[in-house]
Amino acid sequence: xxxxxxxxxxxxxPAFPTVILKAGEMLKDDxxxxxxxxxxxxxxxxxxxxxxxxxxxxxxxxxxxIRTIRDAVIYLGQENLVKVVQMAGVSRFFAKTxxxxxxxxxxxxxxxxxxxxxxxxxxxxxLKRDDETLYLAALLHDVGKxxxxxxxxxxxxxxxxxxxxxxxxxxxxxxxxxxxxxxxxGGKIAERWNYPEEIKNALTYHHRPDLARDDDMITWLxxxxxxxxxxxxFTGGMDGLAHRGVSDVMKKFDFYEKDLELGMMQLVEDLxxxxxxxxxx
Numbered sequence: 001x002x003x004x005x006x007x008x009x010x011x012x013x014p015a016f017p018t019v020i021l022k023a024g025e026m027l028k029d030d031x032x033x034x035x036x037x038x039x040x041x042x043x044x045x046x047x048x049x050x051x052x053x054x055x056x057x058x059x060x061x062x063x064x065x066i067r068t069i070r071d072a073v074i075y076l077g078q079e080n081l082v083k084v085v086q087m088a089g090v091s092r093f094f095a096k097t098x099x100x101x102x103x104x105x106x107x108x109x110x111x112x113x114x115x116x117x118x119x120x121x122x123x124x125x126x127l128k129r130d131d132e133t134l135y136l137a138a139l140l141h142d143v144g145k146x147x148x149x150x151x152x153x154x155x156x157x158x159x160x161x162x163x164x165x166x167x168x169x170x171x172x173x174x175x176x177x178x179x180x181x182x183x184x185x186g187g188k189i190a191e192r193w194n195y196p197e198e199i200k201n202a203l204t205y206h207h208r209p210d211l212a213r214d215d216d217m218i219t220w221l222x223x224x225x226x227x228x229x230x231x232x233x234f235t236g237g238m239d240g241l242a243h244r245g246v247s248d249v250m251k252k253f254d255f256y257e258k259d260l261e262l263g264m265m266q267l268v269e270d271l272x273x274x275x276x277x278x279x280x281x
Contacts, residue, residue, distance in 0.1 A: 002151055002178050002179055003178060003179030003180050005151075006147060006148065006151060006178070006179075006180060006185065007180075007188070009147050010147060010185070010188055010189055010192055011192070019040055019041065019043070019044040019047055019085070019089070020047070020085055020086055020089040022040055023037060023040055023041065023047075023081070023082075023085045024082065024085070024086070024132065024136070026040070027078055027081055027082050028132070030078070032078070034070065034073050034074055035070070037073050037081075038069050038070040038073050041069055041073065041085070042069045046088050046089070047084075047085055047088045047089065048069055049088075050084050050085075050087070050088035051069060051072045051073070051076065051081070051084060051085070051088075052066065052067075052069065052072050054072075054076060054080065054084045055071070055072035055075050055076050057276055062075060079130075082132060082135075083135070083274075086116075086135065086136055086139055087113055087116075087139070087274065090109065090112060090113075090139050090140065090143075107235075108142060108145060108146075110234060110271070110275075111142065111229060111234050111235060112138075112139055112140070112141065112142055113139065113271065113274050114229045114232075114234040114267060114271050115138045115139070115141060115142075115222070115225045115226050115229050115234075116135050116136075116138040116139035116225075117267055117270040117271055117274065118138070118225035118228050118229055118263065118267050119131075119134050119135055119137075119138035119221055119222060119225040120134070120135055121225075121263045121266050121267060121270070122221050122224060122225055122228075122253075122255070122263065123135075123221065125255065125259060125263070126221070126253045126254075126255065127217070131218075133196070133198060133199065133218060134202075134217075134218050134221055134222070136199060137198070137199045137202035137203065137218050137219075137222050138202075138221075138222045138225050138226075140186070140190070140199070140203060141183075141186065141202065141203055141206045141222050141226060142182065142186065142206075143186045143189055143190075143203065144181075144182035144183060144184070144185035144186030144187075144188075144189060144203070145182045145186075147185060147189070148174070148178070148180075148182045148185055151178050152174065152178070152182075155177045155178060158173075158177050159173040159174060159177050160173075162176065162177070169207075171183060171207050171208070181207075183203065183204055183205065183206055183207050183208075184204055186203035186204065186206075187200045187201070187203045187204030187205075189203070190203050190204075198216070198218050198219075199218070201216060201218070201219050202216075202218045202219045202222045205219050205223075206219065206222045206223055206226055207223070207226075208246070209222075209223040209246055209249070210246050220249065220252065220253075221253075223246065223249065224249050224250070224253070224255070227249070228260065228263060228264065228267070229267070231264075232264050232267060232268075234267075234271070
């Protein structure tokens with residue numbers, strides 16, 4: 001069966017870069033060691049390249065060209081480093097993903113980054129702070145698509161026929177045809193990577209937060225961020241809006257139409273900066 005092949009594949013999926021997890025832990029401490037962080041980053045080609053590229057970007061306008069990882073770590077600072085390290089790590093997983101959901105791997109990367117950025121816009125509005133766990137959960141929410149892509153590609157006509165003619169959501173059609181949906185598979189990947197329960201739940205239920213606990217803020221906010229990005233045109237796949245909506249999610253957070261408009265405007269600006277800053281390797 002197809003599901004058997006998919007579950008075998010996730011046993012061989014490379015571990016999410018430990019550099020990202022370790023850097024994230026270091027950067028939680030305001031007194032993190034610049035030397036220790038430099039030593040960690042310099043051994044990961046993709047992350048090191050992005051850290052240097054970002055520090056020399058026109059957006060950050062350094063007075064002098066930054067040539068070493070250590071100088072870049074100092075110049076970028078805590079908040080920028082968290083984002084660029086995580087985005088660089090995700091880029092390698094989406095680099096070969098194109099079939100099934102998207103025409104190019106870049107589309108899936110851009111959608112994932114857009115949802116992560118939107119999650120922080122929501123966090124600042126609703127939680128009154130940034131939230132690194134929410135950011136990472138949002139960034140990884142569609143990671144199941146990188147394994148499911150080939151299988152969805154082979155069955156795309158059948159799946160879309162079920163969506164168009166049998167009133168299935170894309171998620172329901174995936175599960176009916178393949179045996180598992182990309183959200184549930186994402187949760188299994190997070191479990192294999194030994195991620196915290198709150199991230200695993202966010203990946204598993206990012207299309208159906210109503211199946212998670214009502215107080216599971218991370219899952220609900222990833223869902224809302226994803227929906228806003230879909231409405232804004234950052235779809236991340238041909239499944240697009242072919243999912244069942246959960247009613248009253250904006251009302252749940254006292255998030256209104258004006259907030260939505262302002263959030264979308266901020267998202268466009270933040271995503272443009274991300275495109276300029278991050279080098280996909």
